[in-house]
Amino acid sequence: MKPVTGIIDRSQEPMHVAVCVKQIPDPAMPGELDPGTNTLKREGKLILDESDSYGVEMALQLVDKAGSGEVTLVSMAPNNEVSGLRTALAMGAAKAVLVSDPALAGSDALSTAKVLAKAIERAGDVDLVLTATESTDGYTGTVPAQIAELLGWPSLTFAKHVDIADGKVTIQRQTEAGYDVVSASLPAVVSVTAGVVEPRYPSFKGIMAAKNKPVDQCTASDLGLGADQVGWAGARQTIVSVGAAPAREAGEKVEDDGSAHERVVQFLEQLKVI
Amino acid sequence: MRVWVYAEAEGDKPATSTLELLTKAREIADTVEAVYVGPNAEALAGPLGEYGATTVHAVDNGDTLAGVVGAAALASLVASGAPDLILFAQTYDGRDALARLSVKLDRPVLTNGLGLTVDGDKVRVGTAIFGGNTLIETEFEGEKPYLVAIRPKSFAAESGGGGAATVAAIGDVDAGRAAEAKVSERHVEEREGPKLEDATVVVSGGRGIGGAENYEPLVEQLAKLLGGASGASRAIVDAGWVPYSKQVGQTGKTVKPKVYIALGISGATQHLVGMKGSDNIIAVNKDGEAPIFGIADLGVVGDVHKVVPKLIETLKARH
C-alpha cells in the first residue's frame, strides 16, 4: 500500500469523508442496450466500479492520518443493489447511503449529481467528498464538478495526489502538460485518478463485518427531488440512432524468424515516413 | 444557429482542440463566438478569428481554476448572448467548465462527442460505446443552450481565412466558494519531439515491454528515430512506468497519426478506441491471438526485445 505522504497531524478534528461509489455491471461481460430505451442495461448483479476503489482507499487513508473520523459511502443504483457497497464496506467504510428508486431510471449526469448531492447532505456533516474522475460504464466525467456546484463547494478535479492539513486540501491535478498543485479550504469535492493509491483487498474479517454495517436506503422523494427533475424527464435527451462502427480490417501478419524488422522497415519506406 | 466555443490556450496560441471546434462551428452556425478564460486574449484573437470566431469574450482567471471562472463567466453571458449551442473540448478545464455551467443553467450535457450534426433546430451528438464498436446519436430535447463536450481529434482544424476576432472583456466574475480552489505551482513535464496528439508517428508501449526500464530503449528510441512521439497503454501508466500524459485510449488521448506502432500491447477495446483512427497500424506482440492483430495493417508475431532492437539498429544505420 502506498502511504499518503505529508505531515501527519493527529491533533485534527475527526474527519468525515463521503465517497461516491458507483455500482456497475461487470465490465468483463459484454454490454447490451435495452432495445426499448436504447440505454445501457443495468440488470443482474452489479459490482463496485473499480475506479471508485481508489476513492475508498484514499478516504480510509485520510481518516487514518487524521487520527479519527469515518468514511460514508454514497451510491445511486437500481433495485436496492448493495453488492458493490458491501465490497467497499468490507474495505473499511463505516456506513452507506443508498438511493434506489424506479423514478431514477434513465437519469443523466446532471440528475445523478442532483441525487448524489442530496444524499451527501443526508450523510451528515461531511468535510470532503471523493469521487473517481469518470465511471467505467458511463464515463461522462462531469458528475464530480456538478456535485460541487450543487453543494456550492470548490472542486479539485483529476487528483493524482491528495493531502489534507489545517482544514485545507491540496492536490496534484493532472494537466495536459504535467500537473498543477491546487488547494482549497474544506469542505470540498476531489476527484481522484486511477492509481492515486493502491486499493486494499478486503480481509475476511472486513467481509464479515461489512454484513452488519448500516445502509441507509432512500428514494428520490425522501431526498426532496421531484419526478420532473430526475430520471427520463430530467435527462432531456433521446438516443435517435444506434449503429455498428465501421470495422477495421486486419492486414498482413508475419511471424518473426529473425528478420521481421526488415519487413517493418520496408513498410515504413512504402509509407514514406523514412 | 448561434454557437459558442469554450476556447483554451497552449502557451500564447489557441489549443488545437479549440481550432477543431471552431472549424466545426463555422460549418453548422450562422454566428460563431469564443469565450476564453486565461491570459493574453489579445494574442489569441488573430488565430481564433482566422478559424471562425467573430468575437472572443475574455477574462483572466489568474491563479483560480480556469473551469470555475469559465462556468461563471459563461453563465453571466448566456442571458444576453442567447447561444443555441456551447461547445467544449473534452479536456480537464473544459469538463470543469461544462459541469458547473450545466448546474448553473440547469441544462443536461452530452460528453465524449465524436460527431455533431445540426438539422434545423435539432442538435445531435455522436458518441461511441462498448469500446467504440457501437455508435449512437443522441438528440437534445428541452430548452437551449445545449451543452456538448467533444473529444479532441474528432474534427479537422482548417483555417476559414477570417480576420482577427474582436476582444470583448468580461467584467468581474463571481464564482462563489468554488473560486477558493487556487493553483500554487505548475509543473511541466519535459518533452522532446512533437506532441502525442500532433505527431505523424506514434510509438506506444504496453505491459509486454516488461518493465519501466525498457520504455526508453525500446519505445522512446524508436519514436525518436521516426521523428514521432511516444505513447502508452493504461496498464503501464497505472503501474507508474510512464506519466498519464502518455496514455492513449478511452480515458487517455485520441491519436490519429500516419503510423501507429503498438509494442507489447494486447489491444483492449479501451485502448483501440484511442488509436484505431490512425492511417496505418503496426503491432508487435508475441501472442499471435492478441486482439491488436485484428486491426493491424502489419502485425509482427514476435518478441519486442528481439524485433525492436534490430529495427532500431537498422534505422540508425540508415541515418
Ligand SMILES: Cc1cc2nc3c(=O)[nH]c(=O)nc-3n(C[C@H](O)[C@H](O)[C@H](O)COP(=O)(O)OP(=O)(O)OC[C@H]3O[C@@H](n4cnc5c(N)ncnc54)[C@H](O)[C@@H]3O)c2cc1C
Ligand atoms: C473504464 C476503463 C478505461 C480504460 N481506459 C484505457 C485507456 O484509455 N487506454 C488503455 O490503454 N487501456 C485502458 N483500459 C485498460 C484496458 O482494458 C487494458 O487493460 C489495457 O489497455 C491493457 O494494457 P496492455 O495492452 O499494455 O497490457 P496487457 O493487456 O497485459 O497486454 C500485454 C501484451 O503484451 C504481450 N507481450 C508480453 N510480453 C511480450 C514480449 N516480450 N514481446 C511482445 N509482446 C509481449 C502480451 O502477449 C499481451 O498481449 C481501460 C479499462 C477500463 C475498464
Ligand SMILES: Nc1ncnc2c1ncn2[C@@H]1O[C@H](COP(=O)(O)O)[C@@H](O)[C@H]1O
Ligand atoms: N450512480 C452513482 N452512484 C455513485 N457515484 C456515482 C454515480 N454516478 C457517478 N458517480 C461518481 O461520479 C464519478 C464520475 O461519474 P461520471 O460523470 O458518470 O463519469 C464516478 O466515478 C463516481 O465516483
